[in-house]
Amino acid sequence: MGLLQKILIPVLGLVLAFCFYSSRENFRPEMLKGKRVIVTGASTGIGEQMAYHLARMGAHVLVTARTEAKLQQVNGKLGTHTCTHKHRKANLTSQVVERCRALGAGSARLVSGSMEDMATTRQLVEVAEAELGGLDMLILNHVGKSYFNYFDGDVGHVQKLLNINFLSYVAMTVSALPMLKRSGGSIVVVSSMAGKVGFPFTVPYSATKFALDGFFSSLRQEFNIQSVNVSITLCILGFIDTENAMRAAADVLLMSPAPKEECALEIIKGGTLRQREVYYRYASTKLPLLLRDWAAELLDLLVRQRYRPERLRAA
Template identity: 75%
Template structure:
């Protein structure tokens, strides 16, 4: 009973704290009207939906991804939805010079920056780790180092505007998940870098917020293609997820857990019952649907 109390009391306290905190939040779309925003990885999925939400709110948007034809269509749709302005830059985040170039384009085209949304991700496999160190290195460059490069380049503008950095991460960056070893490593790196950077901002009185978004299984094309036949949980809608990310960024929250029940609550077990959490994580998968490398 004593061990159960140790688990339940913090759990209930966290639920109450979350309810109280959420009840006090007051997001209004007008908060993002006229704001100058970069969204990376915006040709499909969550990034594309964030661009559309920002357009409806009247933001100035600069989007980026690898495929120019898709970006053109997203920009056209953003203008139809009411964006104050919408432009794109196409290229690969494997190139750190391109990551920095996107920020310079924002300075030229938008005249500054209010929000940097880092959402892009490199392609990886879903399966047992195959020992390919080169793949891990490449994924770190795209999923982590380019985030660092863009943040570093954008900081002067963000300091001037007292703006926000929004980092799209994953539960795989908080808890060890099987079958996504290289991907998980990059997401853990994001957590370490941006959580530490937030501490330094506080010490230096830098008024730039950092919001780390911890996402579960979302119904993006890439996620469904990789894990739909293996995961035993239903994906959450990308449109709603995109709006929650923007809401958290506008409110300058430290972290967003989406959806809360499948992300934040299981983390309570990490400190109190780590082996149980590991078991629950493994139980989410249907192994007969997994392709071995």
């Protein structure tokens, strides 16, 4: 009984502390009303859904997309005629800002450009300062295109992905930090379980997500030491039903994807409440990490069992 008490009491204490910490403040949509927010990678998927949630809450939204072609018909209406997948995607993307306005955004703007070009990151921040007068929340969500397969040894691809998925995040943070310091704002970094645990078939992508974890966790420590009133929220996501994820991994993964709409809302809630980390969904992300330090080989085995490698597409 003594041993059981020694185990249960600390665990119970941690659970109670977690419940107390989590209940300190409840999220309210009006917390975002009038806030100035940048959302990168908002042309589709989670980023698009975050833009819509923020618009409904009355925020001023500045969104980004990869190319001007996707943005050139912002005020156009979505046609019903038959078109190619690429053309249809461009038309759909061009509606993001217009829909944000219709949903009640304080304002909605967009900036196009490749995040591989660090000049784009500076341009985004300059637009936010010039047109929004400042910045309250920076949501870093964009990601470069990669493959879902065995690592092919292409170092050039790893370098390109590091530029887009990691270095551009650093560059945007550096550029936006003066505004965020003035507003006491928040940095929200959309990451992945692949940045906490080694996953097969995503080697370059996983490397960039581990880099994000290291950089922003270390930066948070320095902010605390220097009493910088800017929060950093790392969002650890599992398998989400975005178009890209479904196309790449749906046939290979033995799990059901979580909805991008709900995921987007949880990210916004966590960033607004200045949480250290957001895990979505909790059971499939946070709980497996409990095994990482205590039973790493078991966790590796459980990870591998989630895949059907025979269904990988031929490179």
